[in-house]
Amino acid sequence: MSEHAKLILDGQPVELPVVVGTENEKGIDITRLQANSGYLTLDPGYANTGACKSAITFIDGDKGILRYRGYDIAELCEKSTFMEVSYLLINGELPTPEEFARFKDKVLLHSLIHEDMKNFFNSYPGHAHPMAILSSMVCSMSVYHPELLKPNPNAKETSQTITRLLSKVRVLAAFAYKRSVGEAFVYTRPELDYVSNFLHMMFTTPMRPYEPNETIRKAMDVLFILHADHEQNCSTSTVRMVGSSKANLFASISAGVCALWGPLHGGANQSVIEMLEDIERDGCNYRKYIEKAKDKNDPFKLMGFGHRVYKSYDPRAVILKKYCDQILEQLGINDPILDIAKGLEEVALTDPYFIERKLYPNVDFYSGILYRAMGFPTNMFTVLFALGRLPGWIAHWKEMIEDPTTRIARPRQIYVGPTVREYVPASQRA
């Protein structure tokens, strides 16, 4: 017999089915609660609310487990590539060699943007944040592909939109950077893989071709894999929410880029570096910043620490910390902010404030140090996160439109405003 939860409301029992996931996660299905009892649930920040069933990513926040389609994140970083992980997330299975070759060919084929779009880039002020440019450009792509606007899960067009997005968003990101530094746009080279092409578009200049360095290429690939999905986070939920109104994929992804920008989400990687630089300027006294983070009268937070789901070490941060040491050593870089980061972490991990609240470094704590070592400017860090997260956003959008039980996302509220009152003419208002 299936399990039920029983709620007593106004003295009446309300039975609610219990749903169990494949990893034995349990939830109470409240789909019929409002209709059967008149009651809503209240859950600010949705910390206890499952908005959908999903077969893409599994996280166990207490044990520090992260798996894409059942595959452990550490194994994927070691043995796979970002392109293969993108295929896996979007299609549900690892590709056969033939499927993979076709997929990579299609991504390569679509790596040009409409030449007219270059005019948009030139109209932005030089100091424009690349995240603002990226979100606008992703949405603007819809203008050039009106035939791809209908979200039909089975249509060939949807698969085309997906490959187009995967290929072109990195071009938009690289062009946004080139615009911000006033350099000429650089096109992809057919013989390069996805990640090498991105590095080439970012760093080649007419005076100096960028020769992708294998250490940097591998680190970039791993960073993208680590960011590729994270189940119902703020930006992915935004993509699902916008997409649930049947908005097209370009519009849905553009909304996801905006949601990611905030410093409590993907924008944290930029904020971490700014925080570490502030600490360096302030004489490297990181203990002072630990005290500031604990002070409830001080708005300062330790950026790159804490997570809604992980209540132990973020498995992505474990991998990145190891990479930071290796990469900086291989590139011969001695960055004082890595020492500050390690010092902060060491103190925080033994401080009762952080222990009691289970606050550990998250993926953003070390990613910025790596991006910086690779030569990316700080305002590009969140764009890099967006590039990595793109296949995850696409996979969730696809899963959502393919699910016949999907309804438009429309949360409810408990109204706490004034009750009915009469309009007061302007002349009688005090």
Ligand code: ACO
């Ligand atoms: N520094 C100091 N205290 C913190 C921090 C932090 N970074 N994070 C949480 N806390 C404290 C809170 O003040 C709160 O304390 P209290 O119980 O005494 O009130 C307690 O820990 C619980 O924190 P919440 O804010 O309730 O946790 P929530 O799940 O809502 O927020 C979040 C998670 C947004 C990630 C938060 O930890 C934070 O702001 N971290 C810094 C920003 C950051 O690194 N964001 C990246 C997240 S990973 C990602 O999106 C890719």
